[in-house]
Amino acid sequence: MALDNLRAFVGAIDAAGDLRRVAHPVSVDKEITEIADRCMKSAGGGPALLFERPTLPQGGASRYPVAVNLFGSEKRMALALGVPCLDEIGGRIATLLNVKVPDTLLGKLAMLPQLAEVAKFPPKAVGGRAPAQEIVVRDRDVDLSQFPIPVCWPEDGGPYITLPGVITRDPKTGVRNVGMYRIQVIAPNELAMHWQRHKVGAAHWREMAARGETMPVAIALGGDPASIYAASAPLPPSIDEFLFAGFLRKEPVRLAKAITCDLEVPAEAELVLEGYVDPREELVLEGPFGDHTGFYSLADYYPKVHVTAVTMRPEPIWPHTIVGRPPMEDYWLGHATERIFLPLLKLTLPEIVDLHMPPEGIFHNLVFVSIDKQYPGQAYKVMNGLWGQGLMSLAKVIVVLDKDVSVRDPKEAWWVALNHIDPERDVRFSMGPIDVLDHSSRGFTYGSKMGIDATRKWKEEGFTREWPGKIVMDEKTKLRVDAMWRELGIEL
C-alpha cells in the first residue's frame, strides 16, 4: 500500500526506527538548520527529525511541528517511493520502454497495453471537503508568520518555504506542472517565487505574462511522498507530476479543487497556500539564500505571489529541508532521479552503461558516465548527447569512462579518469546554458562546459602506444592467501 500523506510517511519512518523526535524547544531561526546539518552530514544521511516544539522568530512556541530530512537517506527515499531499491523503478520504466515505441511516447499510451501502466493511475478528483481543506483562512486573515517557517542561514533574506510542490498550469496546453522551488516569505500574505528561468513554472509565468493574464498558483506542503519527490523530478513539460506520482505509487494521487483559485491541489496535503501571480506587477527582490551549491545565491528579482487562502489540516506538520554545503537531504532526492531516469537517457544514448552525479558536484557540476565504447569518438557523441537532453543541458563537467569503471564510486572514477587522460587531447570545451545558481559563469546562465574523454584511446583516435591493463591479483594467489589468513595474525 502506498503512503498517502506526510504523516503516514513520518509514521513509517518512525516504525523503521529512523525518526528522532525533538521535544526540546528549538528556534526556527537557524537552530533547526544547525541541528539538521549535523545529522545530514553524518554517515548514511542521518535520521529524519521531527521538531515537536519549534519556537518562532518573534518568540513563543509554534502550534505546529517541523519535519526535516524525511528523504535524507537511500532507505527513506526508497520507503517514500514504496520500493526496496530505487533501481526497481528504473527497471519498471526500462520494461515499458522495451516495447518498440517510436518517439512520441505519450501519444502511444492509449494504444500500447504495457505503456498504459503509466497512465493507469491518473490523479483522481475527490468530492467533499478534503483533509487538506478542513481549515480555511482567507484573504486578510492570512498570516504566514504564525507558521514555523525557518530562516536557514545567517545571510538569508528571510524565512523560506523549502519543500513545496508549486502547482501551475500551461495556459496553452492545459497541462499541469508541479515544481519544487524555494519560496521566500516577504509579508504575512506575500511570497517571492524562485522558479528559475529553465524551469517549467517559469515558462508558464512567461506565457501568462505574454497574455497579460493573472496566473493562479497553489503551493502544496506535504501530501504523499511520491508527489513531493515528483515535484523535484525533471519531467518534460508535457507530463503532469501527479500522473508520474501515480505511476510511482501504483495508486492515484487524490486531488481537490482549490477554494480561491482555478487549480487542483493534493487532498492529502498538510497545508496548501492558494494564490496568484500578476505578471503585470513589478518583480520583488528574492534572496540571498544559502543554497545547495554550498554558497549563497545572490539576491535577484522574482515574481510576487499573493496568498489568497491557506487551507490545512487541524494539526499540520510543516515539511522542511535545508540545503547548503553537500551532502544534504537534496542529494537523495536527486539520487532517486538519477536512478529512475537512467533508462530514459539510455533510450536515446543506448551505449550508456551507468551514470552518477556525486554529492560534491551538486548534480549539475559533475556527471560521470560509463559507456560501452564500440567506435572512435563515441565519448564525444555521449557528452554532446547528454548536453542536448532537458536539464542535463546544465551539466558543467561530463567525464566519460569505459564500461568496466564503477562510476557510482567517484574515487574509482577519478582514479581511472586521471590516469587515462592526456589533458590537451582529451578535454573539450563547449558553450551552453548554465544553471542559475552557478556564480562563476561569464554571464548569468550562460557559459562554458567541459567534456573529458577518459575512455581507453583507440588507434583510430590517434593512439598508437600500448594501453596497459589494470592491476588485479590472480585468483590462485588470492585463494592461497585466504587459506593462510587466520594464521597470519593480521587484523584489518
Ligand SMILES: Cc1cc2nc3c(=O)[nH]c(=O)nc-3n(C[C@H](O)[C@H](O)[C@H](O)COP(=O)(O)O)c2cc1C
Ligand atoms: C530541495 C530542493 C530545492 C529546490 N529549489 C529550487 C528553486 O528554488 N528553484 C528552482 O528553479 N529549482 C529548484 N529545485 C530544482 C527543481 O525542483 C527541479 O529542477 C525540478 O525538476 C523542477 O521542476 P520543473 O521541471 O517542473 O520545473 C530544487 C530542488 C530541490 C530538491
